[in-house]
Amino acid sequence: MSEPLLAVSGLTKTFRNGGRHVLAVDDIGFELPAGQTLGIVGASGSGKSTLARLLMRLIPADSGSIRFHGQDWLALSGARLRRARADIQMVFQDPLSAFNPRATVESVLNDPLRIHEIVGKAERPARIGELLDKVGLAMSLRGRSVLALSGGQRQRLALARALATRPKLLILDEAVSALDLSIRRQILELLVALQREDGVSYLFIGHDLAVVRAIAHRVTVMEAGRIVESGETEGIIARPQTSVTKALIAAVPQLITGTESRPG
Numbered sequence: 001m002s003e004p005l006l007a008v009s010g011l012t013k014t015f016r017n018g019g020r021h022v023l024a025v026d027d028i029g030f031e032l033p034a035g036q037t038l039g040i041v042g043a044s045g046s047g048k049s050t051l052a053r054l055l056m057r058l059i060p061a062d063s064g065s066i067r068f069h070g071q072d073w074l075a076l077s078g079a080r081l082r083r084a085r086a087d088i089q090m091v092f093q094d095p096l097s098a099f100n101p102r103a104t105v106e107s108v109l110n111d112p113l114r115i116h117e118i119v120g121k122a123e124r125p126a127r128i129g130e131l132l133d134k135v136g137l138a139m140s141l142r143g144r145s146v147l148a149l150s151g152g153q154r155q156r157l158a159l160a161r162a163l164a165t166r167p168k169l170l171i172l173d174e175a176v177s178a179l180d181l182s183i184r185r186q187i188l189e190l191l192v193a194l195q196r197e198d199g200v201s202y203l204f205i206g207h208d209l210a211v212v213r214a215i216a217h218r219v220t221v222m223e224a225g226r227i228v229e230s231g232e233t234e235g236i237i238a239r240p241q242t243s244v245t246k247a248l249i250a251a252v253p254q255l256i257t258g259t260e261s262r263p264g
């Protein structure tokens with residue numbers, strides 16, 4: 001088998017809060033093949049977002065290794081790191097906090113194209129049009145302020161911005177958690193369709209196993225910074241081995257009665 005897109009091993013991160021040490025990510029390892037989705041679930045404070053920030057290189061790791069796209073990801077620096085950053089993008093729960101409040105739909109998408117020099121200035125309007133089309137946003141929204149978008153439109157825009165650099169990996173940190181059910185369903189379907197078209201890999205962070213089930217091929221369960229269980233999503237839901245996973249399943253009634261699973 002070829003090398004996975006992402007291979008993490010022994011990844012560890014400690015925070016120091018005053019005199020107290022918090023082992024937020026504790027000796028974590030996993031692999032993510034290209035074109036697949038890995039779900040990361042766990043209770044609040046289990047270290048999911050810290051893992052995401054380590055992968056984005058927003059914070060330094062204490063130890064461990066990250067191989068991404070055939071490279072020693074933690075060893076990259078300077079111009080090589082700046083270039084490579086385009087390959088991993090992230091979408092958060094609340095896109096509004098990630099947008100400049102004075103931004104328009106167009107400027108949100110223009111920025112990454114300019115900063116990462118994805119296409120020349122003359123081609124940017126066409127590329128912005130393609131991105132809007134990709135995420136199902138009307139061209140007429142181009143000049144609209146981000147403040148004047150609905151929650152679902154904002155999350156589509158956040159997704160378009162993340163896709164602007166043609167990333168190989170998209171980290172979705174509770175990206176659909178704040179959306180109401182029908183909008184959430186639409187965004188999940190959009191994510192699945194984008195993956196089919198472009199082969200982008202997702203690290204899908206969530207706490208609702210029913211949502212994770214709709215998108216993740218495999219799932220990893222975290223507790224207090226450690227991985228306590230991982231495997232194919234359906235197997236984990238059918239035969240949970242740990243009390244953490246059993247509690248996550250018990251929190252979602254439709255997992256016990258329903259038959260919905262990942263489309264396709």
Ligand SMILES: Nc1ncnc2c1ncn2[C@@H]1O[C@H](COP(=O)(O)OP(=O)(O)OP(=O)(O)O)[C@@H](O)[C@H]1O
Nearest residue numbers: 015016017022024043044045046047048049050051
């Ligand atoms: N910048 C920081 N400084 C100190 N402690 C931190 C920092 N960021 C996170 N932590 C601590 O690390 C642990 C893991 O936090 P993290 O945000 O990764 O959890 P999470 O699984 O994403 O939780 P949630 O589901 O609530 O988003 C928590 O105990 C948290 O308080």
Ligand SMILES: [Mg+2]
Nearest residue numbers: 048049050173
């Ligand atoms: Mg979090």
